[in-house]
Amino acid sequence: MITVLRKHRQRLLALFAAVALTITAAGTATGQAKPAGVGPGLYTTVGIAGSVYRSDYGKLTFFAPTIYIDANIHRYVGIEAEARFLRYGGKNGVTQDTYLIGPKYSFKPEGWVPYVKMPVGLGRMKFPYDLATGNYFVLAPGGGLEYWTHNDNIHIRVVDVEYQMWPQFTFGTLHPYGVSAGVSFRIW
Secondary structure, eight states, X not given: OHHHHHHHHHHHHHHHHHHHHHHHHHGGGOOSOOOTTSOOOOEEEXXXXXXXXXXXXXXXXXXXXEEEEEEESSSSEEEEEEEEEEOBSOSTTOEEEEEEEEEEEESXXXXXXXXXXXXXXXXXXXXXXXXXXXXXXXEOOEEEEEEEOTTSSXXXXXXXXXXXXXXXXXXXXXXXXXXXXXXXXXXX
């Protein structure tokens, strides 16, 4: 059983990497130059954030590192993949990790940039005292505010808010929610 779960985690991480690589590589396939009046097209940023989440399960508050990749097709539209490791603050060995991917829409092209997102993916719950581990489907609508620096290579994630839904959770729907803040760097 543990081997099967490890294979799923590796496949999901491979999916995140494949999507980001595909979108990034698509930019080299164009044959024409952009018109002078159009801003940057495709770009990718990689970031790290700190997160605080509250879970229904045991009324626990978790502290977690989060990594994320934004692959943007256009300045306003992109795909975000994130991995959040909710492992600190739980009791009796309880953890909740999420591996999510989905569309992201930014409302402005520069400066203070509000955005919304709708990632979906896998939630992995480790139950108390190592009694069991479960994998669940997760929906996580959210939004936030970033500040894009003047050189556009650094994006400061001032706040990111998510309300997660785990509809197939063993003991009824789980609704963790939380906030994150971090920084990302443009790699393409």
